[in-house]
Amino acid sequence: MTEPEVPQSDDVVARVLASAETRASGYALFRSGSAQALQGETSTGEHDGEQQDREDRNALRRVPSLSTELEDVTEVEYRQLRLENVVLIGLYTQGTVADAENSMRELAALAETAGATVLDGLMQRRAKPDASTYLGKGKAEELAGIVQAMGADTVIADTELAPSQRRALEDVVKVKVIDRTAVILDIFSQHAKSREGKAQVELAQLEYLLPRLRGWGDSMSRQAGGQVGGAGAGMGSRGPGETKIELDRRRIHTRMSRLRKQILEMKPAREAKRANRKRNAVPSVAIVGYTNAGKSSLLNRITRAGVLVDNSLFATLDATVRKSTTADGRLYTLTDTVGFVRNLPHQLVEAFRSTLEEVADADVIVHVVDASHPDPVSQLATVRDVIGEVGARDIPELVVFNKSDLIADDDRLVLRGLQPRAIFVSAHSGEGIEELLAAIAEILPSPQIELDLLIPYERGDLIALLHDQGRVLSTVYAETGSQVKALVTPEIQAQFTPFLSVPAARS
Structure with missing residues (x-):
């Protein structure tokens, strides 16, 4: 196959290096300034804890001017990978140019999180993707010119390409072509830490690789x-x-079968912990939301969990569970979950289904939305779609607009119109945290069954259970034990049946 002719005129180079602008023909050239801003310095506070994982995460950052070739074996543990120079491509068949640009900005942020440098981008409006090269023939040749002029070594498509489309486009541009799904899988591969998380990511990667x-x-x-x-x-x-x-x-296929078996073997331990919480009637609150919405920061602000906080996409992959209590002393758990993203690969939804069970079994869902994001409506819709996929649509939902310290009053009015009952918080400044905790306490199951009990002094465990899972109204210390009047839930009522007594005496 002969090399395609590449335009060499100064006009082409000037156009490629110019700032982004919408073309009269309906095409837009994307620049990655917004994405680079997203990957800036991460601000943490005292409430974020020691952040012990940050050093390990930063050690894996890909940096320019470093080769992947190892000059000495001692470099193995400390090597950093060479940055890939990428050009983004995307097309939109419906919606506005702004929607398409938001999607491309998100792809740029994904690419930078994976360890690439975004050089440029190309968007096209078409009725439907080209069956052969995704972009039209002329646009694919134009892309080849941009790739050569910019010195890019990878092209990333803002969709999931068919294997035939990827091969045909590679034949035209002469560099590696990958899609959005491959980038997300690469990020998950870098960030997974737990044994189960690594197995889930590998399973998703193999399912993606199989038809390709x-x-x-x-x-x-x-x-x-x-x-x-x-x-x-x-x-x-x-x-x-x-x-x-x-x-x-x-x-x-053999490896996938082994991975599925491993994930199933890990399930009983997780279910045992969940069953123990249910047996003790410990309500659970699942924190869900779009990636980089600030879920981990919110968990740290409430519980000082010390979960890694990073201004990047998919910083959290492994579920983290921490205890908290309401103002009246009721115990509950808070679970930080993996973030979602638009067009989340179905392989990941299936592979992480066991982790997402924490959401399906929750009593309350705290849906965190980035208030400073240019398109919060799509964030809400994307997360609610995934919530529906895991069977959690009927669970009470509390919408929380995080990063409220970064938005103007006019933006608050718009968001308030979008979700009238939402709460505005800032995990960084602490704004709205008390209001959020009060709202969680109001929604959580509350003990309603009143009991008059005579509990022997040697059963201090039952007294502790009443304080954790019920509400103690009064306590009188008698000769044979503690006379307690309390409110309990149906889940723990049976444990106190042997200790029912006449109404407790008033002090």
Whole structure:
């Protein structure tokens, strides 16, 4: 195949290096300034704890001017990966230019989180993607010119490309082409820490890779089987006839089966902890939201959990559970969950279904939205779609607009119109935290069954349970034990049946 002709005029170079602007033809060239701002310095406070994971996370940052080649074996633990230079592409079939640009900004942030430098971007409006190269033929050739002029080594598409589209586009631009799903999977691969999280990510990667296996040259050609004719065939070439791709596919299926088995084996321990909380009637609150909405910061502000806070996408992959109490002393748990993103790969939703069970079993969902985001409506819709997929749509939802210290009063009015009952908070400044805690306490299941009990002094565990899971109205210390009047929930009522007494005496 001959090399495609690339425009070399000064006009092309000037256009590529110019600032972004909408073209008269309906195309827009995207620049990554907003995405770079997203990846700026992370501000943390005393409420964020010691942030012990930050040093490990920063050690994995990809930096320019460093080769992936190791000059000495001692560099293995400290190496940093070379930055890839990428060009973004996207097309939109409906909606506005602003919606398409927001999606491209998010893709730029994803690329930078994965460790790439975004050089430029190209958007196109089409009725539907080209079946061959995703972009139209002319636009694909224009992209090849931009890639060559900018010195890019990767092209990232703002969608999930079909394997044939990726191969055809690579043939035109002559560099590696990946899609949005591959970038998200790469980020998850870098950030997963727990054994279960790593297994879930690997499973999602293999499910994504399976239909995209491809071969190069004779090493992938079919082995001869049965009667064979032609030059170079005959004795010694007869065999089972399995291709290299089929062999790889079988190995991937085997590995996926093992990973699914491992994830199932981890499930009982998680279910045992959840069952223990249910048996003790400990209500649970799940913190969900779009990635980088500030869920971990909010958890740290309430519980000083010390969860990693980073101004990047998908900083949290492993669920974190912490205890908290209401103003009247009721115990409950707060769970920080993995963030969501638009067009979240279905492989990840399936692979992380076991983790998302924490959301489905919660008593209250705290839905955190980034108030400073240019498109909070799409964030709300995306997260609610995933909530519905895991069967948690009927659980009480409390919408919280975080980062309220970064927005103007006019923006608050707009957001208030969007969600009239929402609470505005700032995990950084502490604004609205008390209001949020009061709202959580109001929604959580409250003990309603009144009991008069005579509890022996040696059963201090029951007294502690009343304080944690019920509401003690009065206590009188008698000769044979504590006479307690309390409100309890149906879940723990049976434990106190043997200790029912006449109404407690008034002090």
